[in-house]
Amino acid sequence: MVDTVKKxxxxxxAAPQVGKSVKLIVINLEKNGIPLFPMYNPRIVSRSFKKLExxxxxxxxPGIYGLVKRxxxxxxxxxxxxxxxxxxADEGWVARVAQHEIDHINGKLIIDLIKKYSQGEELTKxxxxxxxxxxx
Ligand SMILES: [Zn+2]
Numbered sequence: 595m596v597d598t599v600k601k602x603x604x605x606x607x608a609a610p611q612v613g614k615s616v617k618l619i620v621i622n623l624e625k626n627g628i629p630l631f632p633m634y635n636p637r638i639v640s641r642s643f644k645k646l647e648x649x650x651x652x653x654x655x656p657g658i659y660g661l662v663k664r665x666x667x668x669x670x671x672x673x674x675x676x677x678x679x680x681x682x683a684d685e686g687w688v689a690r691v692a693q694h695e696i697d698h699i700n701g702k703l704i705i706d707l708i709k710k711y712s713q714g715e716e717l718t719k720x721x722x723x724x725x726x727x728x729x730x
Contacts, residue, residue, distance in 0.1 A: 595607050595609065595612055595614075595618070595620050595632075596620060596622075596630065598612055599620050599622045599630075599653075600622065600630075602653050604622060604653045605621070605622050605623055605687070605691050606619060606620065606621050606622060606691040606692070606694060606695045607619065607620045607622070607653065607695065608620075608695040608696075608698030608699050609699070610698050610699060610701075611653060611654050611698055616634075617634065617635045617636065617699050618632060618633070618634050619632070619633050619636055619692065619695035619696065619698070619699065620632050620633075620695075621633070621688060621691050621692060621695070623687055623688065623691065626687060628687075628688065631674070632674070632675055633670070633672035633673070633674070633680075633682075633692070634672055634673040634674070634675070634677075635672055635673055636670055636671070636672035636692060636695075636696050636699070637670065637671055637672070637696070638668050638669070638670055638692075638693065638696060639669050639670065639671050639681075640668065640669035641665035641667070641668050642665045642666050642667035642668070642685070643665075644665070644666045644667070645663050645664060645665055645666060646663070646664065646665075646666045646690075647661045647662065647663040648661070648662065648664075648690065648716070649661055649662075649712050649714070649715075649716035649717050650662045650690075650694060650704050650708075650717070651704075651714055651717060652694070652703065652704050654698075654703065655703065655704065655705065657714075658704070658705065658708075658711070659711065659712045659713060659714040659716075659717065660704060660705075660708030660709070660710055660711040660712050661708065661709060661710045661712060662694075662704055662707045662708055663707070663709075664690065664693050664694075664707075665689075665693070666685050666689070667683070667684065667685035667689055668683075668684065668689045668692065668693060669681060669682070669683045670682045670684075670689075670692050670696075
């Protein structure tokens, strides 16, 4: 999965996208200074009231982009590769990518959420670093 997400220059990948029925996602935000990390059994335990509508794309749906509204901030619990529970509170890209990838695990794709399709030009413009706290 790490190879796949890097080769595709993707920012995240969920196991169902590579034909695996396990609850595993990989977040690849190395370009934003966040080391690549896996999350096993990720679940969202809290969502902010504030929502953001941001353009998203998907490695499984090449060429399809659209505005997707999601909570701005989430708290996620997951297990790391050592099986230790981690808790991540984020309001930036980690929150956004994790919500997208967790949807994959639950069989939901952006085409289920897009209300307005777009051209993909916003994605690169909106790239920004997130304030991320990883608590063990
Ligand atoms: Zn996707």
